[in-house]
């Protein structure tokens with residue numbers, strides 16, 4: 001059975017948020033094509049995770065067998081969030097552009113996911129690249145929206161795009177390789193003109209196509225699971 005983890009990071013409510021509209025569309029299309037899929041929702045826009053602090057870092061970098069009770073408590077939310085990522089085959093992430101980067105809520109979520117011993121290992125015997133991801137083989141669908149436009153590679157605002165590269169840099173913590181990141185972005189939201197309308201239509205089409213593609217892939221994978 002396929003498990004989809006839906007993350008929403010917009011600070012806006014469902015009826016005003018374009019990224020929530022796209023994550024809902026993706027989820028509904030996937031469920032329509034694959035009704036057996038399980039969906040986990042995590043709304044960090046509505047219920048942001050707290051920023052990590054010195055107690056979190058102290059607890060995270062203390063080996064599990066040496067942890068005091070308060071450390072387990074401080075890591076409980078992180079453990080729950082990591083369990084959701086671990087369970088997922090596909091992560092669909094509503095990721096608005098805020099001040100050219102990711103919303104603080106999304107950064108806070110990533111700070112809870114990137115955990116030594118749970119989502120990455122660290123070994124200086126590996127030389128200059130000591131970090132290795134622990135999770136693997138997941139798909140990430142990033143559904144974004146921007147007020148301006150031209151943030152794609154080669155675009156007039158490519159140099160300002162601190163959102164997509166930051167998600168890509170951290171994706172290995174979610175078990176996602178660069179080839180398995182699929183990004184759809186609405187643009188021109190602040191212009192509210194026909195370019196924005198065209199962008200919304202194109203993004204909806206691309207989102208539906210991705211959902212159908214992953215529903216087919218997951219059905220094929222499910223069919224390949226040996227019975228018993």
Ligand SMILES: Cc1cc2nc3c(=O)[nH]c(=O)nc-3n(C[C@H](O)[C@H](O)[C@H](O)COP(=O)(O)O)c2cc1C
Pocket residue numbers: 010011012016017018019020096097098099100101145146147148149189190
């Ligand atoms: C706090 C805030 C910061 C924003 N910063 C940017 C920005 O740096 N660049 C941009 O193109 N749009 C920016 N926007 C516009 C949003 O990216 C756009 O409204 C998008 O649709 C928000 O996603 P949502 O509709 O899911 O809430 C910003 C909007 C907000 C609310």
